Amino acid sequence: MFRLDGKAALVTGAGSGIGREIALLFAAQGAVVALGDVDEAAAGRVAAEIAEAGGEGYPVALDVTDRLSAKAAVATIVERQGRLDVLVNNAGIGMVGNLLETEPEDFRRLMAVNVDGVYHCSQAAVAQMVAQEPQGGAIVNIASIAGMVAVARRFAYGTTKGAVISITQSTAMDFVDRGVRCNCICPGTVETPFVEGYLRRYHAGEVEETRQALHARQPLGRMGRPEEIAPLALYLASEEAAYVTGAQMVIDGGLTAR
Template sequence: MFSLDKKRAVVTGAASGIGLAIAQTFAAQGAEVVLLDLDEAKAIEAAASIGRNATGIGCNVADEASVADAFARIAPAASLLINCAGIAHVGNLASTTAADFDRLYHVNVRGTFLCMQAALPGMLAQGGGVILNMASIAATRGLADRFAYSMTKGAVLSMTLSVAKDYIEQGIRCNCISPARVHTPFVDGFLKKNYPGQEAEKMKTLAASQPIGRMGQPAEIAQLALYLCSDEASFLTGCDYPIDGGYFNLR
C-alpha cells in the first residue's frame, strides 16, 4: 500500500522541517523527488542525503521567473506537487505592518499559486495528478497574534477548494493539510531569538496548547501527506485535513 513507484513528486520548502520529512517519506515509497527551496545549497544537500532518487533545485516560490525556471528543469513533469514553502509572523491587526502583510502574502499565497500554476500543464498532459497544499488550523480557527499568517492560510484553503472543483474532471485531485504546532527548526529558531535562556520553558507552553500534550512531528505530517498523494486516496479531493493533537475539536 501507498506505493509511489514511477511517480515524480515536487516538494517546495523541502530543505528542512515538514517539507524535508515529506520528501524523505515519498522517496522511501518509491517516488522520484524534486526538492525546491529558497536556499539552493541546502536543497542540494538535503537531496543528497536522500539518495539517487532525489534532486535539489533552488527556487524562490514568490518569484514568477524563478518558479518557471525551476519547473522547466523538471522533466518529465511532476505528477505530485506538495506546497510546503511558507513563512510565519507574530502580530495582530494593530501591530502588523503593510510590509509584514505583503511579505507573508507573497510567499504563502502567491508562492502556492505560482507553483500550482506551473505544475498544472504537465499534470493535464499526463491525464491527472495530485496537488497537496499546506494550510494550518489558523485557516479555520481564531489564533491570537497570527493575523497575517491566518489570512494567508485561509487563502491557501480557499485556493485548494477552487482547484479541486475546477479540475476534478481532468483527473487532478487537490487537498490540503492543516497542522497545529509542529516541532520544526523554525520553532527552535523562534524560541532562541525571542526567548533566550527560556527555550525549555516556552517549549513546554507550546506543547501544552495541544490537548494531546505535545507538538506534532514532521514525520507525522508526512505520513498523512503520503496517504493523500497515494492511489489509496483516489476518492478524496477538495478536503482540508486537520492534524492537530485534538486542537480543533477538543480545545
C-alpha cells in the same frame, strides 16, 4: 500500499522541517523527488540523505515568490522526467502579531511566500498536469489550523493559511474533471526549525518555558513531529486517495477539537 513508484514529485521548502520529511518519505516510497528551496545548500543536503537511503532526489532552484522561478522549476522536472505527478506546496514562513501590530511590509512578505507561492507553483504544475498524457496529478498544500480557527496574534499568518485552504478548494473543483486532485493538510504546532526560529525571535530569554507552553497547548500534551505529518502527505499523493479532493485534513493533537 501508498507507493509512488516512478512518480515525479516536487516538494517546495524541502530543505527543512516538514518539507524535508515529506521528501524523504516520498523518495522511500519510490518517487523521484525534486527538492525546491531558496536555501539550495539545504536542498542539496536532503538530496544527499535521499541518495544515502537508496532513493532518488535532486535539488531544483526555487523561490516560490517568483512566478518565473516556479515555471522554470517545473520545466526542469519535465525535462528530466517527462511529466509532473505530484506537487507539495510546503514552503512557508510565519510571524507573530495582531492586526494593529502587523506592518504592511511584513504582511506583504507573508502573502508573497505563503499565498503567491502556492499560486505560482500550482499554476505551473496544473498547466503541466492537464497537458500531459495520461492527464492529471495530485497537489498537497500545507496550510495550518491557523487558517481554520483564530490563533492569538497570528493575524497575517492565519490570513495566508485561510487563503491556502481556499486555493485548495478552487483548484480541486476547477480541475476535478481533468484528473487533478488538490487537498490540504492543516497541522497544529509541529517541532521544526520554524518553531525554533519563533522561540528565538519572539521569546529569547524564556525559550524553555515557552517551548513547554507550546507542548501543553495541545490536548495530547505535546507538539507534533514532522514525521507525523509526512505520512498524510504521502496518502494524499497516492492512488489510494483517488476519491479525496478539496479536503482539509487536520493533524493537531486535538487542539481544534477542544
